[in-house]
Amino acid sequence: NAGVMQNPRHLVRRRGQEARLRCSPMKGHSHVYWYRQLPEEGLKFMVYLQKENIIDESGMPKERFSAEFPKEGPSILRIQQVVRGDSAAYFCASSPSGGGSPLHFGNGTRLTVT
Amino acid sequence: SQQGEEDPQALSIQEGENATMNCSYKTSINNLQWYRQNSGRGLVHLILIRSNEREKHSGRLRVTLDTSKKSSSLLITASRAADTASYFCATVGSGNTGKLIFGQGTTLQVKP
Numbered sequence: 717n718a719g720v721m722q723n724p725r726h727l728v729r730r731r732g733q734e735a736r737l738r739c740s741p742m743k744g745h746s747h748v749y750w751y752r753q754l755p756e757e758g759l760k761f762m763v764y765l766q767k768e769n770i771i772d773e774s775g776m777p778k779e780r781f782s783a784e785f786p787k788e789g790p791s792i793l794r795i796q797q798v799v800r801g802d803s804a805a806y807f808c809a810s811s812p813s814g815g816g817s818p819l820h821f822g823n824g825t826r827l828t829v830t
Numbered sequence: 831s832q833q834g835e836e837d838p839q840a841l842s843i844q845e846g847e848n849a850t851m852n853c854s855y856k857t858s859i860n861n862l863q864w865y866r867q868n869s870g871r872g873l874v875h876l877i878l879i880r881s882n883e884r885e886k887h888s889g890r891l892r893v894t895l896d897t898s899k900k901s902s903s904l905l906i907t908a909s910r911a912a913d914t915a916s917y918f919c920a921t922v923g924s925g926n927t928g929k930l931i932f933g934q935g936t937t938l939q940v941k942p
Contacts, residue, residue, distance in 0.1 A: 720872070749929065749930070751932070757934060757935075758918055758932045758933050758934040758935050759873070759918070759932040760932075761929050761930070761931060761932075764927060764928070764929045771927050771928075772926075772927040772929050807872055807873070809872075809873075814927070814928040815860075815922075815928045816860050816861050816863075816922030816928045816930065817928075818863060818875040818878055819873070819875060819930060820875070821872030821873045821874070822872050823870075823871050823872045824871075824872055
């Protein structure tokens with residue numbers, strides 16, 4: 717049973733470009749969470765999605781960031797017009813149910829904006 | 831706002847010693863969880879303790895929870911070099927959507 721798969725592992729974008737980060741949850745998991753981690757810091761919650769629904773986006777910046785989890789296919793975190801401050805590791809996690817059940821994490825996508 | 835805050839930020843011990851990390855949080859919770867992160871990797875769930883539990887064990891791990899002080903501790907006994915990692919507590923606030931809020935973490939180095 718494959719774990720949470722994130723791709724790409726490393727992504728380099730120039731300022732102003734778009735970044736698309738993909739996350740395939742564990743089989744049977746319908747709850748997906750995205751977190752951002754800066755070096756030497758903890759994880760900052762961004763968004764919580766179920767299939768085709770955004771449950772909680774209270775951690776998402778109001779502009780340039782969006783997330784989706786379609787009925788078919790992976791969850792996508794999209795960052796438009798990237799800036800240097802977007803450079804970070806972005807982690808996706810999944811669980812079979814919500815309500816604070818333990819999360820299974822992918823190994824992250826490290827975004828570098830030049 | 832961030833819930834969990836770990837203490838100390840960094841801890842260095844010799845193999846075989848015990849390591850204790852503390853976590854404080856601000857609001858009422860449904861449960862508290864501890865995770866480990868090895869360098870460059872995702873987090874791995876270690877243990878979950880519910881708000882009505884006071885202590886829980888899993889192998890060499892012992893977690894306590896004091897809801898009156900809004901704090902938890904993680905004890906790793908007989909540490910090994912392989913325990914070198916960052917450790918994070920995460921809380922699920924009561925009444926929220928079920929998202930986990932993570933603290934800043936404790937970086938543990940176990941010297942062989």
